[in-house]
Amino acid sequence: MTDIYRAIADPIRRQILLMTAQKECTQSEIVSVFTISQPAIIKHLTILKEEGLLEERRSGRYCFYRLNQSVFRNSYSNLQQELGAILEQKLVNLKLFLEKDDDQ
Amino acid sequence: MTDIYRAIADPIRRQILLMTAQKECTQSEIVSVFTISQPAIIKHLTILKEEGLLEERRSGRYCFYRLNQSVFRNSYSNLQQELGAILEQKLVNLKLFLEKDDDQ
DNA sequence: TTTAAATATAACCTTTTGGTTATATGAATA
DNA sequence: TATTCATATAACCAAAAGGTTATATTTAAA
Numbered sequence: 001m002t003d004i005y006r007a008i009a010d011p012i013r014r015q016i017l018l019m020t021a022q023k024e025c026t027q028s029e030i031v032s033v034f035t036i037s038q039p040a041i042i043k044h045l046t047i048l049k050e051e052g053l054l055e056e057r058r059s060g061r062y063c064f065y066r067l068n069q070s071v072f073r074n075s076y077s078n079l080q081q082e083l084g085a086i087l088e089q090k091l092v093n094l095k096l097f098l099e100k101d102d103d104q
Numbered sequence: 105m106t107d108i109y110r111a112i113a114d115p116i117r118r119q120i121l122l123m124t125a126q127k128e129c130t131q132s133e134i135v136s137v138f139t140i141s142q143p144a145i146i147k148h149l150t151i152l153k154e155e156g157l158l159e160e161r162r163s164g165r166y167c168f169y170r171l172n173q174s175v176f177r178n179s180y181s182n183l184q185q186e187l188g189a190i191l192e193q194k195l196v197n198l199k200l201f202l203e204k205d206d207d208q
Numbered sequence: 209t210t211t212a213a214a215t216a217t218a219a220c221c222t223t224t225t226g227g228t229t230a231t232a233t234g235a236a237t238a
Numbered sequence: 239t240a241t242t243c244a245t246a247t248a249a250c251c252a253a254a255a256g257g258t259t260a261t262a263t264t265t266a267a268a
Contacts, residue, residue: 009113010226014186021193028244040227042246047225061235061244067190076187082118083180086171089125114256132214144257146216151255165214165265 004075007051012036013044017067020054024066051075108179111155116140117148121171124158128170155179 008014012034019025019033027045031038045065048054052071057064085092112118116138123129123137131149135142149169152158156175161168189196 005109005113005115005118008187009109011109012226014109014190017190018193021190022197026244031244036226037228038245039229039247043226058245063245067193073191076191079187080184083112083183086118086121086125087177087180089122089171093126116256130214135214140256141258142215143217143259147256162215167215 002052002071002075004051004053004072004079007048007053010044010047012041013048016044016048016065017053017072020065021067021069021072024057024064027063027065030065106156106175106179108155108157108176108183111152111157114148114151116145117152120148120152120169121157121176124169125171125173125176128161128168131167131169134169 008017015033016030019030027038027041030045031041034041045054045056049056053068053075054065055068057066112121119137120134123134131142131145134149135145138145149158149160153160157172157179158169159172161170
């Protein structure tokens with residue numbers, strides 16, 4: 001649950017996230033944006049729901065989707081921390097160097 | 105090439121990126137950190153190399169790996185723009201609202 | 209010059225991903 | 239009420255992901 005890395009791995013899913021961040025979209029609206037089949041879209045929607053990033057609302061024969069903003073905000077923040085740490089390893093090295101220096 | 109989303113999809117690969125950002129690591133060093141087999145690690149390394157994020161250097165019987173900092177910096181920056189846009193859709197909506205207002 | 213260690217590769221396996229077509233179900237409208 | 243539109247599901251497929259074991263190959267050290 002909430003493996004944002006899994007959710008964002010596919011460009012179609014990233015676009016769905018973007019669309020549903022703007023406004024609630026029906027499934028058929030989403031389907032019409034892409035060239036792949038409706039069942040293929042359902043599978044992408046299912047993965048996004050599994051990871052908690054999409055909320056589903058049923059109204060009559062329509063199925064509305066929208067981004068769960070708070071879940072996205074949270075897991076994206078975690079992602080940034082994790083990947084930011086990779087960028088900042090040089091700083092970690094400096095820190096380690098300074099700490100080692102303290103010991104002497 | 106340089107599909108960072110593919111590269112970071114697996115936690116083992118993210119940890120390899122972190123390790124090799126700190127310092128150049130030999131393959132056996134990397135293997136020893138994890139519980140999976142050496143051929144499994146090679147496959148992860150191959151994916152990271154395919155995406156241009158890892159640089160390989162051969163010295164005798166050792167194979168050294170280190171993060172390609174500039175490629176990582178760049179593709180991470182692209183990722184941030186793409187995912188940042190999802191977060192900031194509310195602002196886009198405001199912009200659209202204001203532009204629509206101009207037309208009237 | 210054996211031997212041992214580091215790396216590479218082959219062959220295989222299972223699960224997941226990403227897609228398809230065909231068809232069923234359910235709700236709204238003509 | 240018959241039809242049409244939106245969604246769901248089943249069955250299938252190919253490729254990618256993520257792993258294994260067994261076995262080369264290459265290089266350094268005993």
